Amino acid sequence: MRIYVLALHEVFDTGLSSLLDTFGTANTLAESAGTSSTRFDVTIIGIRPRVLTSQGLSVPTQSASRLLPPDVVLVPAIGAKRPDTLRVALERRETAEAQALLRDWSAGGALVGAACTGTFILAGSSLLNGRHATTSWWLAPFFRERYPHVVLDESRMIVNASRFVTAGAALAHLDLALWLVRRRSPALAALTTRYLVVDPRPSQAAFIIPDHLAHADPCVERFERWARRRLADGFSLNDAARAVATSPRTLTRRLQSVMGKSPLAYFQDLRVERAVHLLQTRNTSIDQIADQVGYANGTTLRTLIRRKLGCGVRELRARN
Secondary structure, X not given: OEEEEEOOOOEOXXXXXXHHHHHHHHHHHHHHOOOOOOOOEEEEEOOOXXXXXXXXXXXXXXXXXXXXXXXXXXXXXXXXXXXXHHHHHHOOHXXXXXXXXXXXXXXXXXXXXXXXOHHHHHXXXXXXXXXXXXXXXXXXXXXXHHOOOOEEOOOEOEEEXXXXXXXXXXXXXXHXXXXXXXXXXXXXXXXXXXXXXXXXXXXXXXXXXXXXXXXXXXXXXXXXXXXXXXXOOOXXXXXXXXXXXXXXXXXXXXXXXXXXXXXXXXXXXXXXXXXXXXXXXXXXXXXXXXXXXXXXXXXXXXXXXXXXXXXXXXXXXXXX
């Protein structure tokens, strides 16, 4: 499998090295097992002959014009971590040239993937329009604002949408590389995860800080403050809208625009977040915690936690 890693200026060091080290480890293990036909030939491609990482390291790259078409193209993150700095990076000429390459490679049949802030570069090529994707959870409001035609689900770690695959924040580069290894050989992927001591992480939900996202919009932030004071009560959209001095329609529209979900769904996220905090800091029973966050019984709460976080109550308490 011919894989191109498209590295741009200020490429995120950990992202780039995670991709290279995961494929390198898989290649070594495949050779040791006598299955060298399952090989990942990785080449770092760049718009410039040399790029600097976000930590200032110099990385040589090859020009795509001199190479055969790839089977897979991966875009690692760039070092910008906030909307303001990321916006500047996305407006560079280098980024536009990279997006043109992605369109050409995709038209040629290549699978195109990206992780963390690299998903913004891929989305900016318009290749994700009308498709599902994920990205760094804390940049989700900015992503929705900039790419409204992409169906974003920042709770997921990996989203496979036909010939495109996106991964979540920072260390999701590992998940992206392992996803590709798994497509070629599930057994090799399982062995690689053991050597790298990596646990599968199907979701980013456990890492999301809801109020961090809410601060992207004053209306959503007011709703978040109102909701946290009423987690044990029933939810009323009319009451919520009245409390934040807007209409139910406007509140619903703002939540959908910023958070990608309805006011009720976000209210439930806050309930689960509070429940997880109580589970990890107190010895209270699951039924008592369910009552404190507005659910009829512990069974309902267990089901919601499993569905949203991909893990159970016992696992959450064991992490404390």
